[in-house]
Amino acid sequence: MSCNLIFVTNDPKGTTGPIRQVSVVSTGTVSIHPEHVAATRTPMFWWLSTSRRWTPPLPINVYVIEHERGLVLFDTGQDRASVTDAGYFPGGVTGMLYDRLARFDIGSADTLTAQLAAAGHDIADVRVAVLSHLHQDHIGGLRELTGAEIVVSREEWRTLGRPLPAARGLLRAHIDLPGLRWRHVDPGPVHDPRIAPFTTGHDLFGDGSLLLLPTPGHTPGSLSLLVRATGQPPLLMVGDLTYDADLLRDGHVPGVGKRRRLDETTEAINLLRERNPGLLVLPAHDPGAASRLAPVTRALGERRGTAA
Numbered sequence: 001m002s003c004n005l006i007f008v009t010n011d012p013k014g015t016t017g018p019i020r021q022v023s024v025v026s027t028g029t030v031s032i033h034p035e036h037v038a039a040t041r042t043p044m045f046w047w048l049s050t051s052r053r054w055t056p057p058l059p060i061n062v063y064v065i066e067h068e069r070g071l072v073l074f075d076t077g078q079d080r081a082s083v084t085d086a087g088y089f090p091g092g093v094t095g096m097l098y099d100r101l102a103r104f105d106i107g108s109a110d111t112l113t114a115q116l117a118a119a120g121h122d123i124a125d126v127r128v129a130v131l132s133h134l135h136q137d138h139i140g141g142l143r144e145l146t147g148a149e150i151v152v153s154r155e156e157w158r159t160l161g162r163p164l165p166a167a168r169g170l171l172r173a174h175i176d177l178p179g180l181r182w183r184h185v186d187p188g189p190v191h192d193p194r195i196a197p198f199t200t201g202h203d204l205f206g207d208g209s210l211l212l213l214p215t216p217g218h219t220p221g222s223l224s225l226l227v228r229a230t231g232q233p234p235l236l237m238v239g240d241l242t243y244d245a246d247l248l249r250d251g252h253v254p255g256v257g258k259r260r261r262l263d264e265t266t267e268a269i270n271l272l273r274e275r276n277p278g279l280l281v282l283p284a285h286d287p288g289a290a291s292r293l294a295p296v297t298r299a300l301g302e303r304r305g306t307a308a
Contacts, residue, residue, distance in 0.1 A: 018209045019229035021066040021300045024282075024290050025115035027077030028106030029057035030137060032285075036101075037243045039255040039262075047255070048100050057105060058285040060137050062112065063237050064119065065227060069205055070127025073148075074225045074237045075284055076141030077115075079174065080106045088174075090166045097167070102137070112141030123147075128204065130212065132239025133219040134160060135169045138284065146179045151204070153214065154184040156221025169219075187214045195226065197271050215241050215269070217262035218254065224269075231303070232296050233278035241265060245281040245288065249273070 031054040035047040063074040082088045083106050089098045108114070113123045126148040132138055133156055142150065159165070165172050187200040195201065195211065204210040208228065215224040218240045227235040241262070242248035248269060253262035273279045280296070282289045 017230050018068040018205070018207055019065065019227065019300070020068065020304060021297065022227060022229065022235060022293065023064045023119060023297050024293055025062050025064060025119055026059040026110070027062060027112055027115055027140060028060050028080075028104060028110040030060055030078065030285065031055050031057055031103040032101070035255045037254060038247055038252050039259065044255055048097065054103060058243065058287060059290065061282070061284050061289055062115070062141070063282065064116070064121065065210065067205065067210065071121060071125045072204070072210065073126055073129040075132050075138045075239065076129055076145065077112050078104055078106055078137040079140030079143065080108070080111050082106070082136065082140065089171070094166050111144070113144050130204070130223065130225055131156070132224065132237070132284065133222045134175055135219070135240070136171055136174070138239065139175050142175065142177055142180060149181045149183055151183045151185060153221035153223050154186050156219060156223070157184050159220055185212065187212065194276065195272065196275060197268050215239075215265045217241060217265045218257040229296070229300060232299060233280055234276050235280045235282055235293070235296065236269070236272070237282045238269070239284050241269070242281070242283050243285045245283060245286055245292070248281060
């Protein structure tokens with residue numbers, strides 16, 4: 001039996017040097033039901049079937065990290081084929097649930113390749129793509145990432161093999177694709193008091209700058225990514241643990257997932273915030289995430305320009 005012990009030895013301010021830039025791109029927008037954003041007492045399948053209200057369009061964020069060892073993505077967005085290919089989603093009752101779950105707007109310039117190019121990156125330069133979880137709007141760029149290593153938690157990957165994956169939001173035909181290089185990670189012990197109450201994680205490059213934390217609730221194997229760049233506040237990219245960082249701060253959880261686990265993970269993230277003043281929480285669909293990240297992006301850009 002292997003033991004995944006991680007000893008983080010970066011500087012005492014909780015930052016490391018290898019992060020050169022952090023930015024965000026969006027592969028289109030999605031509208032969901034308000035009950036999806038913030039849980040109510042109404043059972044999910046009831047509001048999913050009956051709700052007539054939709055949120056304004058929300059971004060489908062992909063976070064882009066320039067690390068000294070290569071380009072890293074957190075999530076890969078939604079596939080444009082989901083709005084152009086009539087056979088993308090399953091049919092029957094399951095297909096009706098997908099129709100009720102979300103409304104997407106994804107233009108020809110919203111593909112992952114096009115969005116990275118607009119930000120000055122070649123998709124061929126992506127070294128690692130970390131998936132917060134395996135739902136459709138986080139795995140959409142996989143077809144475009146045949147040169148990258150795809151990282152997902154082993155627990156999340158196991159869910160793909162359980163009965164009726166499509167009914168649980170997992171479109172295996174768009175996930176388990178030929179030619180992809182997968183790495184399934186198991187969070188192990190982390191000896192770093194700055195991440196308390198978390199005691200397990202996975203150090204992506206072994207330098208403490210990119211630390212994957214287990215944040216189950218929305219799905220059993222959901223991961224978040226803690227990014228620590230020199231001289232900047234720590235960043236926590238949380239996938240769909242919340243759709244609004246302010247809601248998470250106030251203890252509200254979304255309407256999709258296991259409520260008890262969502263509550264536990266939300267409490268843990270808020271304790272992490274208390275121990276790390278200035279921590280920026282960056283969800284996948286929070287309209288305010290890009291503006292919160294912008295000062296960090298500017299500061300890192302200025303620092304790099306000065307260094308040059």
